[in-house]
Amino acid sequence: MSKARHTIALFATLFVFWVLLNGTLAPDTLVIGVLVALAIALLFPNSLSALDDLAPLPRVAGAVVRFLAYFIIQLVKANVALAYVVLAPSLPINPGIVKVRTKLKSPVGRLLLANAITLTPGTLSVQLEDEFLYVHWVTVDSDDIEAATASIVAGFEKELEVIYG
Amino acid sequence: MGTLLDLLGGLLLVAGTTFLLLGGLGLVRMPDVYNRIQAGTKATTLGTLLTLAGAACLQPGWTIKLGLIGLFLLFTNPLSSQVLARAAHRGGLHPAGVTKVDRLAEDNPRELGPKELGEPS
Numbered sequence: 001m002s003k004a005r006h007t008i009a010l011f012a013t014l015f016v017f018w019v020l021l022n023g024t025l026a027p028d029t030l031v032i033g034v035l036v037a038l039a040i041a042l043l044f045p046n047s048l049s050a051l052d053d054l055a056p057l058p059r060v061a062g063a064v065v066r067f068l069a070y071f072i073i074q075l076v077k078a079n080v081a082l083a084y085v086v087l088a089p090s091l092p093i094n095p096g097i098v099k100v101r102t103k104l105k106s107p108v109g110r111l112l113l114a115n116a117i118t119l120t121p122g123t124l125s126v127q128l129e130d131e132f133l134y135v136h137w138v139t140v141d142s143d144d145i146e147a148a149t150a151s152i153v154a155g156f157e158k159e160l161e162v163i164y165g
Numbered sequence: 166m167g168t169l170l171d172l173l174g175g176l177l178l179v180a181g182t183t184f185l186l187l188g189g190l191g192l193v194r195m196p197d198v199y200n201r202i203q204a205g206t207k208a209t210t211l212g213t214l215l216t217l218a219g220a221a222c223l224q225p226g227w228t229i230k231l232g233l234i235g236l237f238l239l240f241t242n243p244l245s246s247q248v249l250a251r252a253a254h255r256g257g258l259h260p261a262g263v264t265k266v267d268r269l270a271e272d273n274p275r276e277l278g279p280k281e282l283g284e285p286s
Contacts, residue, residue: 020229079184079211082204086191095200096266097254118243119210124203125243126250127269134269136199136250136260143266 003045011041060163067159074120074155081122085138096140097126100133100149102157109164116156123152174222181215184208197261198253206246213238 014037022029085092104110114125114133122138135152142148188208195201217235221228260267 017233020233023229075211078207079187082191082207083184083187086187086194086204091194091196093195093200095197095260095264097199097260097264097269098266099268099272114247115240115243118206118246119239122203122207124199124206124250125247126199126254134272136203138200138203140266143268 007041007045010044011037014040063159063162067156067163070155070159071116071119074116078120078122082138085122092139094139095137096143097134097136098140098143098148098152099145100135100153101131101145102133102149102153103131104157104160104164106164109160112164113153113156113160117152120152170222170225174219177215177219177222179219181212181217181219184212184215188212197264198258199250199260202246202250206242210238210242 015033018033018037019025019030022033102110102113104113110128114128117123117125117133117135124136125133126136127134133153135148137148137152141151185208188204191204191208192201195204214235217231221231254269
């Protein structure tokens with residue numbers, strides 16, 4: 001994405017957040033919002049934005065919805081699984097740090113993947129090195145890189161691949 | 166309609182705080198810092214989201230702001246968990262004795278260092 005487009009996208013995101021947080025369209029609020037959002041957008045031209053590296057819109061919309069649906073289902077499953085582990089008298093954990101591989105190239109795609117992994121059943125991203133993620137896993141099924149990738153990464157990666165090409 | 170929303174909001178609040186309670190219990194029961202972070206991340210995310218949803222049902226005027234709080238939470242919560250875990254590992258904190266495998270330590274042999282005798286695990 002070009003630098004100008006990046007600045008505009010960042011400005012628009014910040015400004016929309018400002019308006020939503022204030023909950024008013026009063027002129028003085030809007031003017032302050034424009035000034036602050038513009039200053040931040042110009043001062044931080046190299047920051048990451050979720051809008052970077054986005055694939056063309058029509059293809060993305062469906063994938064975003066599927067990603068969010070999958071994410072919410074996983075989030076609920078994570079909490080139920082954790083509730084079971086914590087309440088079981090024997091504390092049935094089998095922890096370990098496994099290594100998995102991602103096919104995603106975009107930095108934002110990898111960031112969202114790492115975040116999604118951290119929020120799902122018993123997995124916590126510890127380190128991201130190039131295409132490898134080190135993930136702490138409360139109940140290790142397999143420390144084989146391919147098997148662990150299939151069970152931790154694959155579900156999210158499928159949709160993120162579409163979104164961030 | 167109002168009472169129905171109040172009921173739904175109350176139920177969501179109870180469900181959310183239950184998950185937060187279980188997360189707190191997890192913090193006490195888990196054997197090492199990495200597993201404790203796991204308990205902290207999961208429970209606080211869904212617990213707080215449900216609590217926010219409950220609050221939105223009770224105070225519909227706040228829905229947008231509560232939604233934004235939820236969005237911030239979804240981005241900042243995993244980030245801070247990851248940084249805590251990374252810092253703990255880099256600082257040489259060994260995972261608990263029940264830990265089966267540590268690929269990160271295998272690939273960065275000098276990071277953890279030898280386990281000291283008598284170190285709790």
